[in-house]
Amino acid sequence: MPLMNSHEVILVQMVLFPLLTYLPTSATRSLLSNSFPCPQAFFIFGDSITDTGNIQLLAPGLAATTLNYPYGESYTFTNERGHNRYSDGRLIVDFIAQAFGFPFFEPILLELEKGFKTDYTHGVDFAYSGAVVLPNSTVTPIHLQVELDQFFVYKKALLSSPQPSTPLSFLPTAAYLIPEIGINDFTNAYVEGASPQTVIDEILPKSLNVVVSVVKQLHASGARTIIVGNQPPQGCSSSILTAFLGTGPYDTIGCLDKYNKVNKVFNKKLKQALTKLQESYKTDGTLIIQFDFYNALTELYTNPAQYGFNPSTKLEACCGFGGPYNYNRNVTCGDSGNVSLSTGGTQFVNISTAPNPKEHIEWDGIHFTQAAYKIIASFFLSGHFFISPLGFNFKHLCNLDFSQF
Ligand SMILES: *[C@@H]1O[C@H](CO)[C@@H](O)[C@H](O)[C@H]1NC(C)=O
Ligand SMILES: *[C@@H]1O[C@H](CO)[C@@H](O)[C@H](O)[C@H]1NC(C)=O
Numbered sequence: 285m286p287l288m289n290s291h292e293v294i295l296v297q298m299v300l301f302p303l304l305t306y307l308p309t310s311a312t313r314s315l316l317s318n319s320f321p322c323p324q325a326f327f328i329f330g331d332s333i334t335d336t337g338n339i340q341l342l343a344p345g346l347a348a349t350t351l352n353y354p355y356g357e358s359y360t361f362t363n364e365r366g367h368n369r370y371s372d373g374r375l376i377v378d379f380i381a382q383a384f385g386f387p388f389f390e391p392i393l394l395e396l397e398k399g400f401k402t403d404y405t406h407g408v409d410f411a412y413s414g415a416v417v418l419p420n421s422t423v424t425p426i427h428l429q430v431e432l433d434q435f436f437v438y439k440k441a442l443l444s445s446p447q448p449s450t451p452l453s454f455l456p457t458a459a460y461l462i463p464e465i466g467i468n469d470f471t472n473a474y475v476e477g478a479s480p481q482t483v484i485d486e487i488l489p490k491s492l493n494v495v496v497s498v499v500k501q502l503h504a505s506g507a508r509t510i511i512v513g514n515q516p517p518q519g520c521s522s523s524i525l526t527a528f529l530g531t532g533p534y535d536t537i538g539c540l541d542k543y544n545k546v547n548k549v550f551n552k553k554l555k556q557a558l559t560k561l562q563e564s565y566k567t568d569g570t571l572i573i574q575f576d577f578y579n580a581l582t583e584l585y586t587n588p589a590q591y592g593f594n595p596s597t598k599l600e601a602c603c604g605f606g607g608p609y610n611y612n613r614n615v616t617c618g619d620s621g622n623v624s625l626s627t628g629g630t631q632f633v634n635i636s637t638a639p640n641p642k643e644h645i646e647w648d649g650i651h652f653t654q655a656a657y658k659i660i661a662s663f664f665l666s667g668h669f670f671i672s673p674l675g676f677n678f679k680h681l682c683n684l685d686f687s688q689f
């Protein structure tokens with residue numbers, strides 16, 4: 285399902301492009317330091333895995349972006365605009381905010397609307413649900429460079445506006461977080477009929493170049509702590525398992541090998557590229573932190589009971605309808621409509637409840653539950669599944685508080 289039709293794409297361009305007429309400022313270099321400081325702010329990029337409300341502010345009410353109940357059923361956000369997230373509750377970045385004792389990261393569009401009057405001093409979220417990496421998508425105008433350009437505009441506005449009440453001291457010790465990105469490019473290609481091998485050959489190398497370019501641009505603008513997560517195993521996603529039902533081989537978990545392979549190839553090349561970049565930045569105190577999102581999730585799928593998940597539904601969407609994976613792309617979480625039954629005929633379904641989200645890893649066929657995000661965030665904050673640097677651990681570096689988890 286396309287995220288936006290052409291009408292909305294034009295709307296998006298009207299909203300976004302006035303912002304982009306500024307050029308990035310000359311770099312404001314952070315103080316070089318060999319000892320790594322605990323981050324005082326996070327600037328977050330990416331897609332729906334980390335979007336705390338940008339797409340809802342940009343294009344409210346779009347069918348594909350309507351977050352009807354039971355979205356948000358597991359957590360009540362008391363900040364302005366409430367939930368606006370593709371999950372039953374908090375995302376990984378929300379748990380990060382809570383552990384660091386920061387307010388939830390506000391979406392950049394709220395900052396712009398409010399004229400920087402919300403609490404942004406601990407970071408801002410530039411992620412948009414549906415965002416892709418390559419600039420030529422017919423599905424969405426938001427790609428990674430657009431998010432980065434918004435960051436540059438934002439930074440310039442902050443640096444040039446005299447706001448004594450808003451200290452800028454956070455900039456040198458900010459962390460820049462690019463979690464998994466690029467899976468929407470792959471999914472959109474699959475929807476258009478591309479095979480996994482075509483994606484590996486034609487889309488993957490270009491996507492990788494963009495991610496590397498974005499890391500370089502962040503570095504050039506003064507970023508010295510850059511966190512990059514790799515891609516999740518898409519062959520384990522209920523929507524992919526449903527769309528390509530019966531097109532094995534399946535792995536021992538029950539995931540589709542050839543779709544996972546695409547993410548594995550991407551992740552391997554990403555690791556090589558980032559390791560090379562880290563090497564070239566080693567004299568200026570830059571830290572590129574690589575988090576292994578793929579294997580963190582694989583751990584949940586492999587040992588579900590150990591983390592409180594029901595093993596018999598580990599690959600099923602919590603919020604969905606029908607089929608072996610509780611997913612039907614015609615009527616998805618929070619939506620209603622007629623579905624065709626395998627026995628013939630149609631049935632009206634209204635997916636307005638989703639019981640036991642705590643027992644599920646997968647939320648709506650595409651995204652994950654708060655329970656899964658909580659464990660991934662705990663891994664991330666406690667030094668598990670880091671590819672590089674080995675032994676890196678925020679819990680040792682920072683004074684974290686897990687009491688709200
Ligand atoms: C975007 O570019 C990729 C890589 O060149 C290509 O495979 C894909 O078909 C393009 N997509 C669109 C929508 O033009
Ligand atoms: C979705 O709707 C289309 C068009 O009505 C129909 O052809 C298709 O079988 C439906 N798919 C499912 C999985 O129900």
Ligand SMILES: *[C@@H]1O[C@H](CO)[C@@H](O)[C@H](O)[C@H]1NC(C)=O
Nearest residue numbers: 620621622623630631632633
């Ligand atoms: C579902 O099917 C019923 C009976 O055919 C029809 O009256 C109704 O309009 C359909 N609803 C939707 C949302 O398509």
Ligand SMILES: *[C@@H]1O[C@H](CO)[C@@H](O)[C@H](O)[C@H]1NC(C)=O
Nearest residue numbers: 619620621633634635636637
């Ligand atoms: C679906 O169920 C919810 C909750 O019961 C209800 O508010 C909503 O009106 C229903 N939608 C339809 C189309 O029946």
